[in-house]
Amino acid sequence: MTAISAQFALNDVKPDMVLSDDLLDQQGQVLLPKGATLTEHIIESLHRHDVVSVRIAMGELTPEEDAIQRAHFQVRLERLFRKSDDEHANGLLHRYIRTFRLGEEA
Template sequence: MTAISAQFALTDVTPDMVLSDDLLDPQGQVLLPKGATLTEHTIESLHRHNVVSVRIAMGELTPEEDAIQRAHFQNRLTQLFRKSDDDNANGLLHRYIRHFRLGDEA
């Protein structure tokens, strides 16, 4: 199943929310790992690190919703890359996006 997440301003975050992605500082160092449960102390610490927003886990899609979303992405990518071939930069971009969105081989 596919996880659902949303971007929240740090001012809207409350304790017990769970990060959906690693939280990185500007140098790329991990401040908090994916799956970390926020506490009042960690939220205060993030304010001190000038973090303004975080991605929060919101649940998971059902298999039916996941299939609908995959079909939507597949149709959209087919439309966007209808005139490209695999031998040019557009083809390479198409393969990378398919891998990112659909998990297909790049």
């Protein structure tokens, strides 16, 4: 199944929420790893690090929802690349996006 996440302003974050992605500082250093459970102390610390928002795990898609989302991305990608010729750069970009959005092999 596919995980669902949402971006939250740090002021809206509550203890026991779980990060869906690694939280990085402005230099690219990991402040908190993906899956970290937030506490009141951690939230206060994030304010001191000038973090303004975080991605929070919201659950997972059902297999049916996942199939609908994959079909939606498939249609969008076909539309976006409908006029692209077979130039190497376009083909490479198309493959990378398909891998990212649809989980297909590049």
